[in-house]
Amino acid sequence: MDNELLALAAKRGDDAAFYSLIMQHREKMYRIAYTYLKNETDALEAVQEATCRAYMQIRKLKEPSYFGSWLIRILMNYCADEVKRRARRNGGRDAAATNVESHTASGESALLEKVLLESAVEQLDANYQKVIQLKYYHDLTITEIARTLEKPEGTIKTWLHKALGGLRQRLEKESEHHG
Amino acid sequence: MDEKRNYDGQELPLLDAMKEHIEQLPVPPQIDEVIRNGMQLGRQRRRHRVLTRMTSCIASLLILVLVASVRFSPAVAAYVGDIPGLRSFVQLIHFDKGLQLALENDYMQHVGLSDEHDGIKLTVDGVLADESRIIVFYTLDNMDGRKRVMNVQNVKLVNNQHTSISHGASDFGEDWVSKQGTIEFNLLDGAGIPDTLDLELKVGKDYETVANGPIWKFAIPVDKVKFEGLKETYDINQTVTVEGQRITIGTLTVYPTRIGLEVVYDSANTKKLFHFDDIRIEDEQGETFGTINNGVTASNISENRLVLYFQSNYFRKPDRLYLRANSIRALDKNKLEVQLDLNRKELLSRPDERLTLDDIGISAENGQSILVFHLKNDDPLDKDRQYSLFDSKYKDASGQSFESNMTGSTFDSFQYYIKKTNYQSPLTLTISDYPSRIYGDINLRIK
Structure with missing residues (x-):
């Protein structure tokens, strides 16, 4: 069945349709959640919570063909709140930034570069972070990002441009430090 | 063009490396289970979407949970607020005037027993009991702040099997500290109330997750003297006719926590009568007490005979009582x-x-x-x-x-x-x- 029909069926209360839609997006959901939360347990929890919220709100989905964007938006909202809550709990310290996951196969220097990039991305404004992550980490198109963030494509292009500029600046500064 | 190349990220090879890294991130196999759980949770949490599970084991009981719209009166809230330990229960019973009156009149039996497992402490604070039912008030405390959704599950009354049990599932915020709830025991025909309720239950997200978990146990003393002989019975035995359908009103029994009214529909009626929309009990002051709309609303005795439960005005000690109703949901047989x-x-x-x-x-x-x-x-x-x-x-x-x-x-x-x-x-x-x-x-x- 085509995804739009599946989304329509899900809206009408067809659990099987909803399940199969979610299953199509499960890997993307997990990876996006992981990008925010940096560990497996919290990322899985985020997927569960986003599924739950999507299930509760499916009847409010206005445009069935945008199910994916809508779902990712729910997930990102949850993750953003979760990150904020953690920061509050840690008294403002950003625990996530220092938390390097262990199961990466890359060598020392690749790891260092990755940490540098992550921290540079995390220093960007929230909207810039989102476009960078969606575009480069998760391979969404400009149109898809525009739908997910509910902004015009022009805005997304501007943000992306500025985010890349900011990122480049920060990375240059960083590499000077680490020479 | 410079602009275009920016979108490709070619000037930042690191971004490509990052993408590759993320694409290689292993997705744990539990993901499928997590998604099913998410759907299950969504189903449970839909607030205005009431899910009724039909249980065959308590076929004689009709359990309806409706969204309560009755507000707790400020006067009662102020009064109850003065009694230490009771303030928090006001919210739990705001839909039942009879239970509010019972609290106001110091009818609650204080218990204060706790049991703790896995960082979740359950305290039985008190019970409201009479010959028709027992309501247990409890508090869940999240001792280490780790757990998320926690509901009472698998409730058993070990020493009295002839009891039907109902307890709701509640909404949990993600960071909860303390949560209160009630468990209601309905005493079926002739089941006497034991002096001690041997209560066992589990606490967890859902039925499956608690399967192998610990059991919280309580031996709750019940002071039966407190309600002995309080029951009042009125034999009405009158038949009324509404649009040709005959309804016989039998015995009305007033208990401190609820009122039971026996209703019999004539088997010769051409319509099947489902529910009264607005049946209520009124006193001489015009104060009305409606049916119970949260918890057990009626006991079906046979096809055409049932006991309908009302919020109790026992503690008002009314001089006169009237039974009134204006519309009934019914359909041609x-x-x-x-x-x-x-x-x-x-x-x-x-x-x-x-x-x-x-x-x-x-x-x-x-x-x-x-x-x-x-x-x-x-x-x-x-x-x-x-x-x-x-x-x-x-x-x-x-x-x-x-x-x-x-x-x-x-x-x-x-x-x-x-x-x-x-x-x-x-x-x-x-x-x-x-x-x-x-x-x-x-x-x-x-x-």
């Missing part, structure tokens, strides 16, 4: 059956054109089929009402009987789950409630 053609996905017979079949879907969770009905209903009397349209029993064209174990309703849509098997179409479902009514003025002096 020959329109009760809904026939449904499974292949053509259409209804062959139905009460009226307001009921339609939207779709036949399949449940992701257990592979059951879901019959999705649509009910068009603009009656203002039904503004906040969720209909439980059908009886759990249904049959196919061969006459074989089946039982649905789940239904759900959402605004104007109603889902009926049927197990996966080879049915002979059409299926026959039986209407158990419907927005068609008979009107009249029932007004009886009781006392």
